Amino acid sequence: MKNYLAFDLGASSGRAIMGHYDGETIKLEELHRFANGPITVGDGLFWDFNTLFAEIKEGLRKALATGQTIDGIGIDTWGVDVCYLGADGKLIGLPHHYRDPRTDDVMPWTFERISKDDIYKETGIQFLNLNTVFQLSASVRDNEEALKQTDKLLFVPNALTYLLCGNVSAEYSIATTSQIFNPTTGDWSWKIIDALGLKRSIFPKITPSCTVAGTLTPEIQAEFNCGPIPVILIGTHDTASAVAAVPAVNETGWAYLSSGTWSLMGVELPKPCVTEAAQAANYTNEGGVGNTIRFLKNIMGLWLIQECRNQWIREGNKYSFAELATMAREEAEPFFAIINPNDHLFEAPGDMPSRIKQFCKESGQRVPETPAQIVRIALESLALRYRQTWNELEAITGEKLHTLHLVGGGCQNVLLNEFTANAIQATVVTGPVEATAFGNILGQGIATGTIANLNAAREIVKRSENVQCYQPTEAEAWEAAFKRYEAICLSSNSIG
Numbered sequence: 001m002k003n004y005l006a007f008d009l010g011a012s013s014g015r016a017i018m019g020h021y022d023g024e025t026i027k028l029e030e031l032h033r034f035a036n037g038p039i040t041v042g043d044g045l046f047w048d049f050n051t052l053f054a055e056i057k058e059g060l061r062k063a064l065a066t067g068q069t070i071d072g073i074g075i076d077t078w079g080v081d082v083c084y085l086g087a088d089g090k091l092i093g094l095p096h097h098y099r100d101p102r103t104d105d106v107m108p109w110t111f112e113r114i115s116k117d118d119i120y121k122e123t124g125i126q127f128l129n130l131n132t133v134f135q136l137s138a139s140v141r142d143n144e145e146a147l148k149q150t151d152k153l154l155f156v157p158n159a160l161t162y163l164l165c166g167n168v169s170a171e172y173s174i175a176t177t178s179q180i181f182n183p184t185t186g187d188w189s190w191k192i193i194d195a196l197g198l199k200r201s202i203f204p205k206i207t208p209s210c211t212v213a214g215t216l217t218p219e220i221q222a223e224f225n226c227g228p229i230p231v232i233l234i235g236t237h238d239t240a241s242a243v244a245a246v247p248a249v250n251e252t253g254w255a256y257l258s259s260g261t262w263s264l265m266g267v268e269l270p271k272p273c274v275t276e277a278a279q280a281a282n283y284t285n286e287g288g289v290g291n292t293i294r295f296l297k298n299i300m301g302l303w304l305i306q307e308c309r310n311q312w313i314r315e316g317n318k319y320s321f322a323e324l325a326t327m328a329r330e331e332a333e334p335f336f337a338i339i340n341p342n343d344h345l346f347e348a349p350g351d352m353p354s355r356i357k358q359f360c361k362e363s364g365q366r367v368p369e370t371p372a373q374i375v376r377i378a379l380e381s382l383a384l385r386y387r388q389t390w391n392e393l394e395a396i397t398g399e400k401l402h403t404l405h406l407v408g409g410g411c412q413n414v415l416l417n418e419f420t421a422n423a424i425q426a427t428v429v430t431g432p433v434e435a436t437a438f439g440n441i442l443g444q445g446i447a448t449g450t451i452a453n454l455n456a457a458r459e460i461v462k463r464s465e466n467v468q469c470y471q472p473t474e475a476e477a478w479e480a481a482f483k484r485y486e487a488i489c490l491s492s493n494s495i496g
Contacts, residue, residue, distance in 0.1 A: 001020060001021070002448075002450055003069055003070055003071055004070075004071055004073075004444040005017075005018055005019075005031075005059070005074075006018075006019055006074055006441050007059060007073070007074070007075040007160070008434075008436045008437045009036060009077040009078070009160075010036065010077075010078060010260060010261060012035070012036055012037055012261060012306065013034065015030055015032065015033050015034075016032035016033075016056075016058075016063060017030050017434065018063060018066070018068070019437065019438070019440075019441030019444075021441070021460075025460065025463050026438065027464070028434055028438070031062045031063055032055070032059040032062050034055040036052065038349070039094075041094065045100040045101075046094040046100070047081065047094060047096075047097055047156070048094070049095055049156075049159075050094075057224075060073070071229075071230070072232045072448055073216075073230070073231050073232065073444075074231075074232045074233075074234040074440045074441070075157045075161055075164075075234075075236060075440075076234060076235065076241045076436055076440050077160070078156070078237075079174060079178075079239070081096065081132075081135070081155070082095060082135070082154060083095045083156060083159035084146045084147065084153065085152040085162070085168070086149055086151055091163075092150065093146045099348060100135075102142065103135055103137075106129065106138045106141060107127070109141050110137040113195045113197075119133070119192060122182050123180065123181060123183070123189055123192070123285075124272045124278070124285035125178075125181075125284045125285065126297060126298065127179075128298060132155075132177065132178035133178060133179040133180050133196075136180070136196060140196055151201075151202065152168055152202055152204055153202050153204070157174055158170060158204075158233070158236060164217065165213050165214035165217055166214060167233075168204050169205055169213065170205070171206075171207050171233040171235075171236040172208050172209050172287045173240035173241075174237040175188075175206055176237075176285070177237055179192075180193060180203075183272040183285050183287070183293060188200075188206070208291070209233065209235045209289045209290075209291075209443060210232070210233070210235070210444075211233045211447060212230050212231075212447050212448070213231050214230075216229050230448065234289075234440050234447065235288065235439060235440075237286070239286070239294065239296075241435075241438075242408055242435040242439055243268065243289075243294055243407075243435075243439070244443060245435040245438035245457075245461050246458065247431070247432075247461045247465065249458050251403065252399075253399060253403065254267075254401065254402070254403045254404070255404050255405070256407065257407070257410075258408045258435065259406055259407070259416075260302060260408045260409045261301055261302060261306060262298055262301040263300070263302070263410070264294075265299060265386060266283075266284075266294055267295050267296075267399070267401075268292050268294060268295075269285075269293040269294075270292065271293060272285040272293050272295075273285060273396065275396065277395070281396060283295060283392070284296055284297065284298070289442075289443055289457075290454035295393075298342075299382070299385050299389065300341040300342050300346055300382075300385075301341075302382075302410055302413070303346070304341060304346060304378040304382070305324065305375060305378055307346075307349060307352035308352045308375065309321065311352055311353055312353070321412075324372075324375045325375070325413060325414070327370075327371060328376035329415050331372035331373075332370070332376035332377075333373070333376075334477070335477070335481045336366060336373050337367070337368060337373075338365070338377065338380065338381050338481065338484050338485050339356060339378070340381070340485075340488060340489045340494055341378070341381050341382050341385050344494070345359055345493070346359075357374075363488050363492075379413070379419055380419055380481065381485070382416060383416065383420045383422070383424075384478075384485040385485075386420050387423040388482075388485070388489075390424045401426065403429060405429050406420065406429065407433075407435035408433065409433060411430040411431055411433045417430055421472045422474050422475075422477075422478045423481075425472045425475055427469060427472075428469070429467050429468070429470075430467060430469075431465050431466065431467040431468060432461060438461055438464075438465075442457035445457070
């Protein structure tokens with residue numbers, strides 16, 4: 001039996017999960033769960049990094065308390081955000097949160113130094129103002145003191161790995177989220193780095209996914225009275241780990257949708273797709289486990305529902321996610337109104353129900369009044385956005401798609417799963433829910449030689465998890481709704 005400890009940190013929560021691999025299947029055991037989210041310091045949004053590392057250590061403490069041998073530790077998180085490491089080996093300040101407003105107006109400043117076309121040709125990454133390249137542009141433009149003191153840049157999961165074992169590196173999958181990485185050369189885009197006036201020396205060596213970074217530092221071994229447990233750079237971008245756990249064994253014609261706060265929808269390719277059509281549709285080429293390319297698009301995702309729920313809780317209505325889905329199914333009229341989930345209006349935290357009402361009013365539609373109506377509008381519109389992306393993927397890659405593998409926490413939203421199958425008029429296969437944790441553990445197994453390769457890893461997932469299948473219905477109604485959606489989105493201010 002091999003026991004791998006996976007730390008999976010998302011934008012709203014984190015977990016420590018032990019994966020028990022018996023040579024055939026993996027069983028997951030959640031040991032620790034904690035909240036995560038931005039904190040406000042002055043007029044900026046940041047991650048509470050010290051608290052995050054304290055939670056990592058608490059998860060390790062609980063894992064050791066089980067008395068089980070730990071054969072590896074891996075950390076995955078969201079993408080794009082970075083920490084600054086000083087020459088003294090200490091982290092400088094707190095990492096900016098990707099929703100920090102400092103990047104709202106930085107794209108024109110960046111494009112004065114290197115053109116938009118050149119950036120896409122160099123990186124194949126979609127343009128989102130939250131990308132690392134624009135965060136660093138804002139730091140240069142604003143003459144940020146922390147950047148001037150920086151010896152090395154570390155992406156968030158790699159910074160947490162550094163604190164555990166002292167390894168300084170940029171793991172492949174997380175580096176590719178930055179829009180400063182060239183997937184053709186497999187190295188940083190020095191053309192962009194030089195154009196922005198960044199020091200080349202602050203960018204660490206790119207490390208392949210599924211690499212043993214080192215072992216716990218002597219200090220942490222002493223603190224926890226444990227041995228030199230391996231610390232592993234898995235697919236440290238959470239979506240890379242999630243896609244590694246898609247149970248598509250020897251399949252063709254499949255796409256994936258990693259569903260959570262963000263929805264990330266795409267296909268797996270052997271090499272980057274950096275065409276004019278890909279750039280025009282704002283697609284991204286990110287790295288995956290097994291040196292694959294995740295050709296995908298970011299969609300706002302269940303952020304819409306999460307922020308609606310947070311607002312209603314602030315107003316004294318403590319709906320659960322399950323209650324909201326039931327209300328939307330039973331109490332709301334289908335296609336009452338339609339929104340573009342990726343409109344800039346929905347990007348920042350805040351009163352999401354009011355923003356959805358505002359979008360409906362400004363687009364000349366009926367304005368929803370009840371939580372049931374608002375949630376149904378959001379879920380139907382997400383499904384229609386998936387349909388748009390499905391169509392684009394087929395057109396750009398030239399491949400006919402027939403199955404969508406939906407993984408992640410969004411699998412639990414049965415209503416959205418049904419809407420998605422209806423919107424794309426294709427089979428939707430859901431599971432595993434804990435895809436990122438599965439992928440993290442599988443990556444550790446590959447790194448330590450316990451699991452042969454990515455295909456063998458997916459075989460393990462297929463043996464370990466029961467998946468659900470959804471078949472499409474209501475084709476005519478959803479086709480009409482999609483035409484409405486396309487008309488509405490023509491005048492929408494979309495982020496991608």
